[in-house]
Amino acid sequence: MEIDPVVVLADELRATEAALRSAMQRYEKNHKRENGDAVDRLLESVKVLRRDVFTTVPTSALGAGELVRMVAQYLPFTFATYSTHFHEVADRLSAGQRRHDDLVWLRSMRAALAGGICSEAGVKFAPLLELALQGASRPVIVFRNVAPVHDHPHNPTYWAKRLN
Numbered sequence: 001m002e003i004d005p006v007v008v009l010a011d012e013l014r015a016t017e018a019a020l021r022s023a024m025q026r027y028e029k030n031h032k033r034e035n036g037d038a039v040d041r042l043l044e045s046v047k048v049l050r051r052d053v054f055t056t057v058p059t060s061a062l063g064a065g066e067l068v069r070m071v072a073q074y075l076p077f078t079f080a081t082y083s084t085h086f087h088e089v090a091d092r093l094s095a096g097q098r099r100h101d102d103l104v105w106l107r108s109m110r111a112a113l114a115g116g117i118c119s120e121a122g123v124k125f126a127p128l129l130e131l132a133l134q135g136a137s138r139p140v141i142v143f144r145n146v147a148p149v150h151d152h153p154h155n156p157t158y159w160a161k162r163l164n
Contacts, residue, residue, distance in 0.1 A: 023042055067128045068089055068106070076121055079122075
């Protein structure tokens with residue numbers, strides 16, 4: 001089974017943002033040209049990765065959880081109540097739990113964010129919730145390995161063969 005592309009992109013984005021923070025700190029200390037060039041390259045990488053995140057549909061609940069977590073991180077501090085709930089939903093999705101009440105809440109929040117309830121940041125990140133909902137709503141296929149009926153402990157001849 002392939003890993004969810006959103007998970008890979010989210011990891012790359014986090015690593016690039018961390019590298020950008022350290023490059024900016026180096027540039028602020030000495031204002032060297034090579035540090036400024038590194039900041040420019042990393043900013044371009046962050047821009048490309050964010051564009052990719054906004055266009056990639058998750059293939060699992062794990063990827064949907066990553067997108068919900070991104071929405072929670074980018075909301076303004078004044079909406080901390082929503083952010084906390086987004087983190088709780090993201091934790092459950094990352095654990096593979098797709099609860100009906102979470103999906104209903106995410107759908108209502110997608111409409112609210114698109115309507116401007118959380119300022120411009122909410123409008124900007126409403127498409128991420130749409131992608132997260134698409135990923136979380138995908139059907140899950142479970143493959144089970146079943147023993148043949150004649151070789152199963154509930155079959156009466158199973159124990160007769162073993163006890164004789």
